[in-house]
Every structure is written in C-alpha cells, then in structure tokens.
Amino acid sequence: MSRSADKPSTKRQHTKVDLEERIYQQRLELMYHCARLRQGTAPIDQGLQRIWQWRIPLAATAGLALIPVLRRPGSILRLGRKLVFGALTLDRARKLIR
Structure with missing residues (x-):
C-alpha cells in the first residue's frame, strides 16, 4: 500500500x-x-x-363526594345545566359590555 x-x-x-x-x-x-x-x-x-x-386524601374525598351523585344521577345533570347556563350568560354579558 x-x-x-x-x-x-x-x-x-x-x-x-x-x-x-x-x-x-x-x-x-x-x-x-x-x-x-x-x-x-x-x-x-x-x-x-x-x-x-395529597393524592390519597383527595381520592377519598372525591369518592365520598361521588356517593350522593351515584345515588341520584339527576342532581348532577341539573347542576351541569345550571353551570352551562351560567357560563353562557356570563359570556353574553361580557359581549354586551364590550
């Protein structure tokens, strides 16, 4: 090479x-x-x-909060409708103010 x-x-x-x-x-x-x-x-x-x-206390609290919802599911639907209505009302109010 x-x-x-x-x-x-x-x-x-x-x-x-x-x-x-x-x-x-x-x-x-x-x-x-x-x-x-x-x-x-x-x-x-x-x-x-x-x-x-805080995951364990949060999970326990969430579980306890779900018990009434699971017994009466209609209550959460009514609450959801109220929240949506309130959000839409606030949005319209903001648009009117501007």
Whole structure:
C-alpha cells in the first residue's frame, strides 16, 4: 500500500472537523434548550408534586363526594345545566359590555 492510502485526505479531515464542530454546537444548543424547558416547567412540576402528596386524601374525598351523585344521577345533570347556563350568560354579558 502507498502512504496516501494510509492517511485520510485533507478534504476529508476538514469535513470531519466541520462535522464535529456542528455536533458540538448542536449539543450546546440542546443543553441550553433543555435548561430553558426545565426552568419553564418547574412551577408545573412543583404543583404536581404538591398534588401528588395529597393524592390519597383527595381520592377519598372525591369518592365520598361521588356517593350522593351515584345515588341520584339527576342532581348532577341539573347542576351541569345550571353551570352551562351560567357560563353562557356570563359570556353574553361580557359581549354586551364590550
């Protein structure tokens, strides 16, 4: 074999260096965006952790609150209708005020 076959060409070396620089730059950008994402979602994560701490009492309370609804399902339908009516009324009032 000749010596030129053992050594990569200079063009190939430059291409490899350019690619390594691009990969390094992309890694830096990825680290930056990951840090921004963590900072942006930190309040949500903290809120979920607080809720997760109270999951058992919340589940028990929700279960107890469902007992009357399961006995008389018509009451929840009436409440739902009232909530929808109230929301539509508020929406119309806002539009009239503007």
